[in-house]
Amino acid sequence: MDRWCGVVSLDCSFKIYGNKFVVLKIVSLRKDYFIIGKIGYIARSEVANIYRLFELFKNFILGLSLFGGNLTFIVSREEGVYNTLLVLHASSIAERKLKNWVREVLAYINSFSNLANLKWQYVDYERARDILGFLLRRFVGLVAIREFEIRNYRYQIAERAGRSWEFDSILGGAISTGGDVCGIYLPAFKDGTFLIVGANLDPIKLSIKRRNEAFFKIDAHRERSMDGWAELERHRFKVMIVTGIMTAQAPNKTYSLTLNIRNIYQNALQLPKLILSKSLTERKSREKIIRDTILGLLMNMPYGITIDSKLDSFLCFLLPIMVSILFVRKRSFFDPHLDIYEHATKGEIQIGWQLYSGERLAPFHIGIKDLRRHVLILGKTGTGKSRLARIIAEEIVRKKISKIWIFDFHKEYLDLTRKYDFEVYEPGTTRRALQVNIFDSQYEEKESYASFLTAILLETIKMRGEEATAQMERAISYATWATVHSHNPSPTTFLSKLYEWCKEAEETLPSALYTFHAVANRLKPLFSGVSKYIFWVRRSNIDISDLVNKNVIFDLSYLFKRNLKNEIFLLVNILLRYTVMALFKQEYLLLENKPPRLVLLVEEGRYLVPWRKISSSIDTTAVEDFATLARKYGLGLIIIAQSPHLISQDIISNSGTLFLMNTDIPEREYPILENEELRKYIQMMPPRHAIVKLSSAPSLIHIEVKQHHIEPYVPPAPTPQQEYLPQTQIIPLDFEDWIREIISLNSK
Ligand SMILES: Nc1ncnc2c1ncn2[C@@H]1O[C@H](COP(=O)(O)OP(=O)(O)OP(=O)(O)O)[C@@H](O)[C@H]1O
Numbered sequence: 001m002d003r004w005c006g007v008v009s010l011d012c013s014f015k016i017y018g019n020k021f022v023v024l025k026i027v028s029l030r031k032d033y034f035i036i037g038k039i040g041y042i043a044r045s046e047v048a049n050i051y052r053l054f055e056l057f058k059n060f061i062l063g064l065s066l067f068g069g070n071l072t073f074i075v076s077r078e079e080g081v082y083n084t085l086l087v088l089h090a091s092s093i094a095e096r097k098l099k100n101w102v103r104e105v106l107a108y109i110n111s112f113s114n115l116a117n118l119k120w121q122y123v124d125y126e127r128a129r130d131i132l133g134f135l136l137r138r139f140v141g142l143v144a145i146r147e148f149e150i151r152n153y154r155y156q157i158a159e160r161a162g163r164s165w166e167f168d169s170i171l172g173g174a175i176s177t178g179g180d181v182c183g184i185y186l187p188a189f190k191d192g193t194f195l196i197v198g199a200n201l202d203p204i205k206l207s208i209k210r211r212n213e214a215f216f217k218i219d220a221h222r223e224r225s226m227d228g229w230a231e232l233e234r235h236r237f238k239v240m241i242v243t244g245i246m247t248a249q250a251p252n253k254t255y256s257l258t259l260n261i262r263n264i265y266q267n268a269l270q271l272p273k274l275i276l277s278k279s280l281t282e283r284k285s286r287e288k289i290i291r292d293t294i295l296g297l298l299m300n301m302p303y304g305i306t307i308d309s310k311l312d313s314f315l316c317f318l319l320p321i322m323v324s325i326l327f328v329r330k331r332s333f334f335d336p337h338l339d340i341y342e343h344a345t346k347g348e349i350q351i352g353w354q355l356y357s358g359e360r361l362a363p364f365h366i367g368i369k370d371l372r373r374h375v376l377i378l379g380k381t382g383t384g385k386s387r388l389a390r391i392i393a394e395e396i397v398r399k400k401i402s403k404i405w406i407f408d409f410h411k412e413y414l415d416l417t418r419k420y421d422f423e424v425y426e427p428g429t430t431r432r433a434l435q436v437n438i439f440d441s442q443y444e445e446k447e448s449y450a451s452f453l454t455a456i457l458l459e460t461i462k463m464r465g466e467e468a469t470a471q472m473e474r475a476i477s478y479a480t481w482a483t484v485h486s487h488n489p490s491p492t493t494f495l496s497k498l499y500e501w502c503k504e505a506e507e508t509l510p511s512a513l514y515t516f517h518a519v520a521n522r523l524k525p526l527f528s529g530v531s532k533y534i535f536w537v538r539r540s541n542i543d544i545s546d547l548v549n550k551n552v553i554f555d556l557s558y559l560f561k562r563n564l565k566n567e568i569f570l571l572v573n574i575l576l577r578y579t580v581m582a583l584f585k586q587e588y589l590l591l592e593n594k595p596p597r598l599v600l601l602v603e604e605g606r607y608l609v610p611w612r613k614i615s616s617s618i619d620t621t622a623v624e625d626f627a628t629l630a631r632k633y634g635l636g637l638i639i640i641a642q643s644p645h646l647i648s649q650d651i652i653s654n655s656g657t658l659f660l661m662n663t664d665i666p667e668r669e670y671p672i673l674e675n676e677e678l679r680k681y682i683q684m685m686p687p688r689h690a691i692v693k694l695s696s697a698p699s700l701i702h703i704e705v706k707q708h709h710i711e712p713y714v715p716p717a718p719t720p721q722q723e724y725l726p727q728t729q730i731i732p733l734d735f736e737d738w739i740r741e742i743i744s745l746n747s748k
């Protein structure tokens with residue numbers, strides 16, 4: 001507000017009404033009240049119904065005029081987006097009169113909006129300040145272009161006898177000659193330009209009053225001609241049409257108009273010119289200048305137009321301009337009309353906007369309650385999933401809502417380490433090595449961890465398309481169990497235990513030794529090659545209970561590039577298991593309304609094992625399934641996937657916050673997306689758009705994700721010290737050698 005006061009040096013304050021309108025009060029000699037609303041969606045009919053549209057706006061203006069004051073529409077373009085503001089202004093010495101004016105006008109606009117399906121953009125305090133700042137800058141611009149005189153457009157209508165104009169016939173003519181009434185062509189409407197069309201409502205009010213009086217008079221004296229009636233309606237109407245470029249220049253500097261602005265004038269005035277051209281003659285304006293209000297000032301600047309005509313003719317001039325600037329905005333062929341939700345305008349994490357028919361009507365936020373339920377982001381490649389996740393992740397870190405672990409497959413998140421405290425692991429490398437002894441049950445009961453590990457090992461084998469016989473399953477199950485329970489759980493112990501089982505079974509099963517080799521072969525890829533730096537280790541180099549208190553990036557790009565899917569799969573699921581169990585064992589039962597302690601962001605949801613497969617293995621004290629357990633003990637999940645078909649059904653059904661970007665729709669969501677058009681739309685949706693389902697409140701919201709740019713970043717190479725240290729945990733003898741060792745030891 002400071003700048004406002006600085007420039008106009010007046011007292012001002014503002015209030016917000018119903019989240020839709022800003023009422024600005026300026027106090028000087030007189031008091032000026034402005035009602036400002038940002039127009040969102042307007043029901044747009046086909047050209048066939050254009051008369052209805054004009055009728056609608058005609059009624060709107062006539063209705064408004066009963067309250068007096070000035071009516072102005074402002075269209076501007078910023079960052080490619082057209083914004084349309086409605087500004088109503090009244091001025092008086094008596095404040096009480098103005099307060100009544102505000103109340104009545106707001107009531108009128110509200111009821112008209114319902115009737116005309118006119119939606120207003122949500123306005124909160126911050127936004128109100130933006131809007132006022134925006135108006136201010138334009139007013140500065142306006143003052144600056146005062147030098148410019150549009151002589152050609154200073155018309156007055158001089159109607160000659162015998163030439164009577166009917167509203168419909170004129171418009172009809174304009175439309176049939178191909179006039180683009182609905183939506184003026186504004187190629188010159190570059191970012192930062194604005195166009196203002198305003199009218200003083202008082203003459204309209206007066207004109208209506210006179211007409212009504214005349215009507216009664218005519219009724220009383222039937223002999224009076226209709227011509228006389230029309231003459232009574234005649235009035236001097238004041239219009240303002242202004243365009244300019246937003247500047248923050250000092251008002252007294254001369255402003256050079258660019259060609260663009262002339263183009264806008266020409267385009268904006270083409271239609272009214274067409275209509276009025278034959279009946280216009282130029283005449284010097286004689287009105288006295290009233291300088292005591294801002295809008296009054298504007299109205300009387302050289303670009304003000306005075307039209308001396310009948311009311312209908314005047315509306316003929318005004319309506320096409322007003323209506324067409326309101327439709328200057330572009331829209332796609334189908335935009336969903338989903339409701340705007342108040343509860344989604346607040347929350348810790350700002351994501352973008354709620355859209356109605358493609359218009360940003362309100363901000364879109366998610367809150368802690370949404371993070372507590374798992375977040376699922378579905379969308380085809382390039383739709384902006386990672387960027388959306390990134391916005392959420394960054395807010396979590398910036399506002400210290402929770403700790404976050406990011407499983408990054410494309411080095412997309414590393415630049416976060418520049419601004420925030422992150423531990424980075426790059427599994428597979430020796431630089432930022434991550435070493436995980438998968439046989440270490442960490443904070444889980446050994447029994448249940450062993451059955452989880454067995455399940456996950458069998459899953460990795462199946463993922464590679466290899467078969468595991470019943471006997472192999474038994475061997476793995478035993479060896480895993482025995483290793484996890486041993487004093488020295490490690491991959492080498494596992495191999496020994498495996499051999500032990502096979503040797504013993506050999507007495508009854510002749511193929512048992514074959515089973516040993518078959519299992520070893522199937523698991524070998526996990527413990528050799530690049531993977532040996534992760535899993536062929538005696539000890540883990542991380543302590544989960546410590547790590548859950550830190551922000552961590554697991555840079556999986558090294559593994560991902562080498563297509564080491566099984567390793568990623570094993571690693572992600574074991575880490576996920578460890579964290580849930582660590583939180584569970586530490587009994588950090590998450591309190592109501594508290595954010596999760598730790599959020600895991602998994603970029604490729606297809607690497608998560610179906611929860612139902614491993615839930616049965618959780619020890620008997622935990623009756624809940626894995627997802628519920630995670631939620632209860634403060635682990636939030638953000639999962640990204642390209643299609644619902646790529647991830648398991650139970651992950652989808654456990655997500656409380658669902659972002660559907662351009663993608664196939666999960667079958668279970670069909671009931672809530674019963675609208676066929678909406679379903680089609682989801683599969684053609686532009687990038688950065690999403691349909692969101694929040695389970696914190698039953699709502700389906702169409703959103704646009706805000707712009708979020710990332711500077712590419714390559715983290716500095718680690719110091720030699722860092723390079724050396726982690727290698728010490730790696731088992732010196734290779735997997736193959738170890739097998740040979742076991743066999744030779746036993747054959748002795
Ligand atoms: N909110 C945004 N702000 C700015 N640019 C964006 C935004 N969303 C998407 N983009 C642009 O689109 C590109 C693709 O977005 P993103 O990487 O998020 O897609 P994705 O859905 O994760 O794709 P993939 O499935 O291939 O990983 C980005 O590199 C960026 O240039």
Ligand SMILES: [Mg+2]
Binds near residue numbers: 387
């Ligand atoms: Mg991505």
